[in-house]
Amino acid sequence: MDVKFDRFASVAFLAVGVLFMIGSRKLASSSYGSSVGPDIFPFVLGLVLAALSIRLFYEAYRSKRQEARKEKLEYKPFIIIFLSTLLYILTLETIGYVITTFLFLFVCFQTMERNKWVTSLIISAGFSGIIYFLFVNVLKGTLPGWPIWFS
């Protein structure tokens, strides 16, 4: 357990709780035919969250400083995969499903382990093609298929 994370989280949760309380003050306090408005539930929840986060801060403060487990985290592949996912999401609607999915999968496969690039190519192409075909042609769903400047 990382005490630092808990302290940070408790402050963040406190902020969220208080913001929800402030936000719900701005809502109408009654609705038609009822004295109970849409503001009460979120307000009370915000209050409870704020109280709980203070309790969490206290718990994190009291707990003995535990030696953080030294783990070797693989940041490099994570960052590459995270960024390529982000890029994939942002370009999905303009470049279309088939090309983005193919590129995304290929990059990720090679990031996980750099070998057998022919197999990676085949699996990425197969996955993006088959999913697109099944979803759009068989199930009649909507997916942005190809780059917008093609059609």
Add this chain to the structure above:
Amino acid sequence: MGTFDYLLQGFETALTWYNILFAFFGVLIGTAVGVLPGIGPMSGVALLIPVTASITGGLPQEQAATSAIILLAGVYYGAMYGGSTTSILLNTPGESSSVVTTLDGYQMAKKGRAGSALSISAIGSFVGGIVTLIAMIALAKPLSAIAIKFGPAEYFSLMLLGLAAVSGLAGKSVTKALIMTVCGLLIGTIGIDNVSGIARFTFDLPWLYQGIEFLTIAVGLFALGEVFKTILEKEEDDGEITKINNLIPSKEEFKESAGPIARGSLLGFFVGILPGAGATLASFFSYLMEKRISKKPEKFGTGAIAGVAGPETANNAASGGAMIPLLTLGIPGSGTTAILMGALMMYNVQPGPLLFEDHPQVAWGLIASMFIGNLMLLILNLPLVKVFAKIIETPKKYLIPIIIAISIFGVYAVQVSTYDLLLLLGCGVLGYFLSKNDYPIAPLVLGLVLGPMIENNMRRALTISDGDYSLFFTRPLSLAFLIVTALWLLIPVLLKKRGKDVVINIEG
């Protein structure tokens, strides 16, 4: 019409060709999910919701809901079968409810009895599944009959009880679990308030008017969170798969495991009904019980077949038992059932006492399909266990990116919005950090699913009483639920103060 007629009708629904296919794919994928370490039943079910939603898109709504829930429930109980395979063969549990199976299962495998361990756990799972189904059929009517008399005040208190139960047992810290629950409830308030029609916390963004879709959150926190964990904490694949020989257990082994299977079914069923206590806890209790009543407790941990039969039966019985409060009361007692409930609500089918009256096809079709599904699992797991054991060898290199791609495809297919995809990715990162720091995720999803219903019932109750809050304490049933809620949260805290170890539930 009696229960029996309904059941027959249910079989009629479950035996249509496409529903058999749905059940088959459900249990097949479920077994695979159970076998693969890294994907739990929760992320498995969450990932498949959008996929089933697009497959069932062409069917009329009621049939679509039935088929979808048949498949998704199949994944849920199928995972319970599959989880034991890796526990026994590799000493790595495929999901958390099979952790105790490693204790004796792997020892048995080392001694060359892997075949008997696998087949006994498959048989146990089957018996457990069938026993709970029969109990479910018997209990469905009376429970819904009671629940239908509940007013909004009772519902409000009962749902609070459900939330408290899940939070109280969810992780190492009750505070953290409660924080996650409240966060879930708060996220549930975003969007147009369906009583007054006022937009809440939307900051005038049209995307937020519908509210935040539970599917995006669930897939992000569970599936992507687990994927990121696998990428960041790369584990060296170790261990060789033990060879399976001689699948048929000997006569003595059958004799030794008959008792544990019978006790495991009952225990698992009752633990499963309790909100908050899921399959993990059931298998754990069963192991402890078998060890306590065994004549040779010293044999446990060295390959006692009772230590495999009991827990494996109990976890499957519990997964069936957990369906009972979901279907009859509309209160999910665990993360996975919360996701199933969210799936039903996506089809406009509201689980609860009215489910059996309004949507008998869905309710009884599901129950009947669970008979068929369990039978399929028994067949799949006995002769084909070697094939499934091969799934473990799927290289992570291909598995991980494909899970990300399926999540993105699924969320986009249902929501058709880039914002949802960004939220999905954000939830994935958040999910990793939260679960790494012991913030349980299941209560958040439960809060998100139950939140709007809790609020509606609270406001309806208060409207009836004209804003008088004492209503919740003066109605006897409501008061009883609230007292149990308070006890549930307080007792573990008090026990911890007295220095006792509190059993916790670490489900997926």
